[in-house]
Amino acid sequence: MWWLVWSVLVVGTLVGAFFLGRHLWRKAVALGRALGEAGQAVGDATARIADAVEQSQRDAVSTGPTMFDDVTTLRERVAEQRDARAERAAARRERQLATASAWSVDAWLAQRTQSKGSAGTRP
16 A cells, blocks of 8 residues: 555656756746847947947047137137037927926826727716
8 A cells, every 4th residue: 555655656746846847947948038138138238339439439529628729719619519508408398398298187187088088988
């Protein structure tokens, strides 16, 4: 009778080991795929960073001393920088207003009314 108990225990252990091994193999394969995707993403990021560094070196702004440069040239340069900064601020302000209007109660109510209307009326 004991041989039956031991054989059931051994068979149960072997079946459990099979399922555990299969689970671990699937996890290892999934990990390998994820590592491959991560390696590809790192490679793409490295290429983008290299391109950005190359572009920044190509379009480098002069940071040399300007003490003895023409005052008119310097004032024009400052005016250009201020205009560019004002344009960036205006674009940023428009984005902020769009976001704030999307968060308003009126926008939420309009969206809610539209979703209720598209869902149909109840009989």
